[in-house]
Amino acid sequence: MGRIITVDQLVRHLGIGRDNIARVDSEVVETVIASAEQTVYMESGRHFYPEPALDANDEDTGPEVTKNFRMRRQGQRSVRLPDLREASAVTLDGAELTEGLDYDFDMTGDEPFQTLTLYWTSPHLAAWAPLSFVMTLEITGRWGWLPAPDDIVEVTLQIAARKYWKKDAQFADQVEVSTTTGGNARDYRTGLTTEQIETLHRYRSVRVAMV
DSSP states (O other), rough: OOOSHHHHHHHHTTTTOOSGGGGGOOOHHEEEOOOOOOOHHHHSSSSOOSOOOOOOSSSSSSSOOOEEEEEETTTEEEEEEEEEEEEEEEETTEEEEOBBBEEEOOOOOTTTTEEEETTTTTTGGGGGTOOSSSSSEEEEESSSSSSOOOHHHHHHHHHHHHHHHHTTGGGGGGGSOOSSSSSOOOTTTTTTTTTHHHHHHSSSSSOOOOO
């Protein structure tokens, strides 16, 4: 599984282990990171790590990943994608499709693609347009973010740090302001600050009509 932040990044952020890094419980730190990244996903609806995961040298050398999408509606045009960075092959029920002729990805600036739109008027797809059976769209490529946005890395470090110190806190941690209004107060449900929530919500996927 990929990671938005690393153990070393969080350890430096926390300022622990400076005298003896071996005393840092990496398993605890890994657990805290996983929990923080799940919080990021729950608030943003998106994963911010690359798939395939980077190798031991932090290089993007892993084999490409293939994902399948079921098209269940007659004439469905748009397919939601879980952040596609680049694609090497796109097929529909095994037939290879051509970008710009049979389909196009959404234009999202520097972000990964989130939507693929099929052109049923293309030569490859026109014969299938009236049919209503379930088809399989298969995409092979590299998914997720590489690298993660700086503000997402910062928020993830902040969330992970709070979770790390919270394990040692008791009553004192329960008296924080529980509101989302004003300043940098915390939401009583998530424990996130207003600023953190606003950052994560900026990355929420735009709703696309699946027609």
